[in-house]
Amino acid sequence: MERQRAITLRFLAEPTDVNFGGKVHGGAVMKWIDLAAYACAAGWSGQYCITVYAGGIRFVKPVKVGSLVEVTAKVIYTGRTSMHIGIDVQACDPKTREFVLTTHCIVIMVAVDDDGQPAAVPEWVPATPADIELHSSAIRLMEMRKKIGAEMEAHLHL
Template sequence: MAGTQPEVTLRFMAAPTDAGLTGTVDGGRVLEWIDKSGYACAVGWAGTYCVTAYVGNIKFAQPVRIGDIVEVQSRLVYTGRSSMHIVTTVASGDPRTGDLTVATQCLSIFVAVGTDGRPTPVPTFTPVDDWEREQHEIARKRIDLRADIEASMADQVYSDAGTAPRTVLRFLAAPTDINWGGKVHGGTVMRWIDDAAHVVASGWHGGRTIAAYAGGVRFYRPLLIGDLVEVDARLVHTGTTSMHLSVHVRSGDPKTGELNLTTHCMIVFVALDEQNHKVAVRTWEPVSEEDAALDEHARYVIGVRERLRRQVPADPPASRAGAR
């Protein structure tokens, strides 16, 4: 029944097929888990089909190892007219002990969609404990901040005048990418983003890299099975050990070749040595005016991220299933 299921917890084992190049589960796979858990939570509350609108402030605190037991908990913390703000926490650990440590936590926003394909109202969520009240207030405060980030992202120009390292992946969206609504999973799109960014980051560093953070993942329109997909990743800023990349996903009918922006985000990779310790990365220096503007944009986003970091509260308490 709509309005009665504010949380979902998924539990499973991390499989060998989830491994990335570093031997642990890659960031793209974790993003898929986050999207699927968040979707289940959103649908459970709305009682109707939902689409991913935004995923933000994803910090990969520690890797998930192959063979770990994984728990992905999604909890509703705020509702708008048709939107649901959901905090998802990914924890993992040795199944022999059952001790789990938080690997990732982030905020996702889903929108309920009616049979006509348009946003539809959802039941109002009212927090009932201190953690929910704290998260409810944080979600409310972040609405304006997120709008500022999106406006800043939209103002940036990405053209051939840029000289930064860049890669473009192109392929067709396959039937195996489909979700329950006949569209491509938001988590699948985020995995593609991780893949393209990894190519650029590894090429710039010339060694091992891993995703450390992803933010401002904005979904503009659905991506359909059979669409031609273009994932365009570009380096925009380097730190001491980090590489900041802006990634655009475009899609459209392969018969026309006309592509429209589907998703845009900023993702951060860090450089690693053979023992998976962080190491210094070569500094990228902007050359063109476009390079300089994108570097400045990345610095602005870093500042926003630091402000958000100071707002992050403690991990969510144990499940409250049945408490309402």
């Protein structure tokens, strides 16, 4: 089976996605991110996958209702059972097709077997300079998340 490392989902932002300010609300964008991350991780691993982390979500520009939206997801690191997925969300007026970045983040997905236990995933090995930098960045972000996780322990008992 050929592994699919990246996927782009495309759709129109609907009026039901609007917030009180008249733009697409962040929750809708986060749902799109999760859908793309799942499709990417399942395509790479060939297995059912679950989201275990979504972080560094940066809302750069608002998405307008009626916009054509592209959510691109790409494997940037693999562990034994996990896949780090880089996500970019872009939007444009469908008449012009001039896309602008609206949101980006990293999502970590874990492949699971039929019993819901973590399952091994194929290794992704970066080959291009751009992919090597993405891979290195994912490793640096892992180290930062460990430190943030330790700090967050204080908030578990509020």
